[in-house]
Amino acid sequence: MDDACHRATPPKNLATMAAAAKLVAALVLLLPLAGSSDYDGFIRQVTDGGGSRASRPGLLPEAQFAAFVRRHGRRYSGPEEYARRLRVFAANLARAAAHQALDPSARHGVTPFSDLTREEFEARLTGVRHGGDAQRLVHGSVPAAAPATEEEVARLPASFDWRDRGAVTGVKTQGACGSCWAFSTTGAVEGANFLATGKLLDLSEQQLVDCDHKCSAVARNECDNGCGGGLMTNAYAYLMESGGLMEQRAYPYTGAAGHCRFDPSRAAVRVANFTAVPAGDEGQIRAALVRHGPLAVGLNAAFMQTYVGGVSCPLICPRAWVNHGVLLVGYGARGFAALRLGYRPYWVIKNSWGEQWGEKGYYRLCRGSNVCGVDTMVSAVAVAPPQVNS
Template identity: 30%
Template structure:
């Protein structure tokens, strides 16, 4: 009996040692793939431990996914050496909804529209630009506002134009917009600035810099103009689908606290709150045979995150993650 116990203990030790070796090798590959360079050996060891802990979390989740207990898969990406708290601090924003008010003159009128198709994907129309990367600046709100505007500019003018997120980051911190650059902001305030300002600069003139700078808007390099924006009725997922189908991509602000390791499938997480800390662009919607109804959302964490920079979020599940609570699209002129 003692011999059996010793053998089992040795097998367990060998398995644990092998798992550690595998994680160490995967961490080495992770560093190379994502160009990770740490300041000293102490940070390297700290990042390796965080990576190992996150790999255990990912592995456990994916076992549930393989068993049909989860609707989405997790995977390794450039955030895998970040703790959950660090990810939230660096990549998500602190958005307060206290000041937000619906503009009753510009609320989307869903009753004036016919029924909606079963699925929509604006990427196939040529209206959707490539996925961008906001870097370490909390400027998701600017990328969301610009992302929807670039699509609507194409739909209105038939022209592909890359517009300046940095213009918004630098120039909407003053009255009456009060966005907070790399800390937080709202897409409706971004659209108010573009409307009041008489336009937004092109990205070629005013490139993204991943940090806040002084405003240097130049009216000689305007890339697009708007007359205003339309608000989707708060929390109404059918109205959001109608707007996406009939008008084009829509800027939305959501709770993305659990997005860190998303890889694919339909993100369905009932613990997703009604708070908001991130903004994306809804480019379509559809139904997955395993995950059910979903929203197709374009993120701003680069094309190597999620499904080529996209996430499919649960649709028609009680406005999960506040997907339809703060949704807007611009009116291009």
């Protein structure tokens, strides 16, 4: 019997070695992406519009690229540019396969960013500067939220979603402008206003892009800069000083920085205060989400370029490179993760790349271990009571 056991062991070991080899190959492809940016905690995120669909197994890259061009209405300058973008597209199919190997519980494939080089993607989607620290920028200058008690955390529901309670506006599209920080900010203020008034207002990101140049209290060179990036906590401070935030219909989004047209008399919501949620404490983050409404968060968007759907649980995703501002709207208890011991809890995240990206504009990310730095930069906001006209 011992001999039989020994004879049965090698195939299992070979299968394990083969799986490990695939992961090593994926790591080799991903390490340049992880290491090519220097993080400063300043969020500048740029996207173009378009849909997302997984690559089709069996089709050659040329056929997949032709379908991509048709689907997204791409117009290139000529045959040379078309050929160059085809080569980029083929390389990104390989990157999507690497992401799939490292993130098997999600689906990775062709997205609206599949014709961008890694350098273009980083410049348009992250665009970080040197020398910052997310926790220093947020927790060094922002009051801490009152912690929930152990009993309150224990009583939290297993799953929760503010979309089911009417506190979240539809998915928006920021276009070719590094304004993710503005969309994250307005989403948090929209939710806080809903909790305070019962009314869901669509608030103006363009006001922040045009008018907000607030700088961090602990890093004076980290200032909100329209399509050049910004921080959600800076934006809260601006809103407190400026007198409030106008509605989208009164100050519509253009996707480009322009002259400030803010009219304090037309402010629909005023911010009373804002707080930082303890970094790395997911019990406190869940409690703050349930207590205060949707939360503004930052994360590392490295796996989002190829994300199509499912629960993302990357085996490697550097936590330090937080470069994208999003909105945390809920959490779930059971998301399947093949290499993460079966079912894992996850966060529900609203993005600002349009409804055709990801899961109708949303991203599900594993929770429990600060995956992709999602627990690092979390903030909540409260609005002032509505003014009563005498």
